[in-house]
Amino acid sequence: MNEYDSNRILDLVKPIGYISTNNPSEADCYVLNTCHIREKATDKVYHDIGRLKKEFRNRKKPMLLVTGCVAQAENEEMFNREKYIDGVVGPQSYHQIPDIIKKIENNKNKINSTEFEVIEKFDCLNSVQNSNSKVSSFLTIQEGCDKFCHFCVVPYTRGPEYSRSFNEIINEAKQLIANGAKEITLLGQNVNAYAYKTPTRTFRLADLIIQLNDLKELKRIRYTTSHPKDVTKDLIEAHKTCKKLMPILHLPVQSGSSKILNAMNRKHTIEEYLEIINDLKKARPNIKFSSDFIIGYPGETEDDFNHTLNLVEKIEFINSYSFIYSSRPGTPASKLNTVDQKIAKKRLIKLQEMLEKINTKSKKEFLNASIEVLFENKLKRQNKYFGRDKFLNSVIVGSEKDLTGRTLNIEINDFNHNSLFGKILHNEKKITQLN
Numbered sequence: 246m247n248e249y250d251s252n253r254i255l256d257l258v259k260p261i262g263y264i265s266t267n268n269p270s271e272a273d274c275y276v277l278n279t280c281h282i283r284e285k286a287t288d289k290v291y292h293d294i295g296r297l298k299k300e301f302r303n304r305k306k307p308m309l310l311v312t313g314c315v316a317q318a319e320n321e322e323m324f325n326r327e328k329y330i331d332g333v334v335g336p337q338s339y340h341q342i343p344d345i346i347k348k349i350e351n352n353k354n355k356i357n358s359t360e361f362e363v364i365e366k367f368d369c370l371n372s373v374q375n376s377n378s379k380v381s382s383f384l385t386i387q388e389g390c391d392k393f394c395h396f397c398v399v400p401y402t403r404g405p406e407y408s409r410s411f412n413e414i415i416n417e418a419k420q421l422i423a424n425g426a427k428e429i430t431l432l433g434q435n436v437n438a439y440a441y442k443t444p445t446r447t448f449r450l451a452d453l454i455i456q457l458n459d460l461k462e463l464k465r466i467r468y469t470t471s472h473p474k475d476v477t478k479d480l481i482e483a484h485k486t487c488k489k490l491m492p493i494l495h496l497p498v499q500s501g502s503s504k505i506l507n508a509m510n511r512k513h514t515i516e517e518y519l520e521i522i523n524d525l526k527k528a529r530p531n532i533k534f535s536s537d538f539i540i541g542y543p544g545e546t547e548d549d550f551n552h553t554l555n556l557v558e559k560i561e562f563i564n565s566y567s568f569i570y571s572s573r574p575g576t577p578a579s580k581l582n583t584v585d586q587k588i589a590k591k592r593l594i595k596l597q598e599m600l601e602k603i604n605t606k607s608k609k610e611f612l613n614a615s616i617e618v619l620f621e622n623k624l625k626r627q628n629k630y631f632g633r634d635k636f637l638n639s640v641i642v643g644s645e646k647d648l649t650g651r652t653l654n655i656e657i658n659d660f661n662h663n664s665l666f667g668k669i670l671h672n673e674k675k676i677t678q679l680n
């Protein structure tokens with residue numbers, strides 16, 4: 246979502262004369278768009294500012310705005326801690342950046358804008374063309390979260406759930422397609438909680454997918470991040486009927502133990518999670534899943550952890566994220582006793598070994614097979630192109646010709662931890678088509 250927001254910030258400041266630069270040392274204005282989800286996010290911001298100060302030590306200071314969730318969480322405190330900062334702008338106020346820049350230019354005052362003005366923000370953004378021209382583009386449809394998982398800061402930094410208007414999203418999708426997008430990933434902190442209400446009906450995520458599925462130039466649709474509680478019947482049906490919807494779903498589970506899920510306030514059990522997975526598999530037999538795991542959540546026993554391992558083995562999640570629980574100030578879980586860090590680390594290593602084994606197995610299945618790849622860009626200084634298969638695996642292929650934006654069948658002949666490697670297939674008949 247920060248990538249989407251950063252692109253939109255750029256669209257907003259173009260009319261007041263700012264453009265992006267590939268040479269950071271010549272910038273007149275820096276926007277540090279921050280994420281608060283990982284531990285030490287705040288330290289990283291101050292570290293980056295330290296580097297910036299060094300770079301500009303003997304030159305005119307550039308304007309510096311800190312935006313995003315760290316700005317929201319730290320607020321006024323940022324000015325106290327770092328005088329170099331000129332503006333602190335929360336994720337729901339970034340539509341005000343052009344005004345903020347002008348005010349700072351004129352008055353040299355420091356400005357804090359951290360209200361939750363999400364309706365105003367999207368009203369403003371709807372009037373500004375989205376100029377992103379990537380083959381695979383992000384499109385925010387929903388923001389905020391009302392779930393209040395006990396470990397998470399998002400409800401406090403991004404605010405309550407808000408869904409953008411159905412028509413505005415479709416219009417923006419058409420803009421992105423006109424700019425060259427072949428794949429659109431619909432974004433939201435709780436993307437499948439999308440619910441845009443009009444006097445006559447409520448539009449859901451499935452309605453958006455169905456409409457996008459009909460746009461001729463668009464080849465692929467994805468959405469992230471979902472909450473199991475909001476996987477509705479119509480969304481499962483969309484996985485069956487909308488062929489452009491890719492057969493991979495990132496569905497965070499966090500733990501394989503219902504006891505821990507309850508302690509986390511995740512609002513579902515493991516049995517319910519498994520039922521959703523089964524329903525999705527019935528709708529789309531080749532679907533694969535990725536997930537997020539928090540290891541060593543307060544109260545997690547060896548037995549709870551073993552439930553997580555069992556779940557991973559059963560579902561065979563690919564490309565997943567796993568972390569040791571780390572406390573976020575102000576969240577309910579921050580008041581609880583943490584699991585011994587040595588034990589948590591051991592568990593994490595065990596889980597990651599299992600995830601890696603599954604990843605390797607899943608990549609091995611691609612060897613000597615044909616897969617369909619959408620190419621996104623050329624690698625720097627090499628005649629190689631980067632693309633993704635339907636399951637989001639990155640694929641690298643050598644080519645003298647420009648492959649950007651093309652969907653091609655690729656024969657896979659090697660892989661490593663991160664990527665599959667192959668060659669363009671001219672004679673498809675000989676090998677198995679995997680997806």
Ligand code: SF4
Binds near residue numbers: 393397400
């Ligand atoms: S559903 Fe996701 S964003 Fe919302 S509180 Fe839980 S972890 Fe955070």
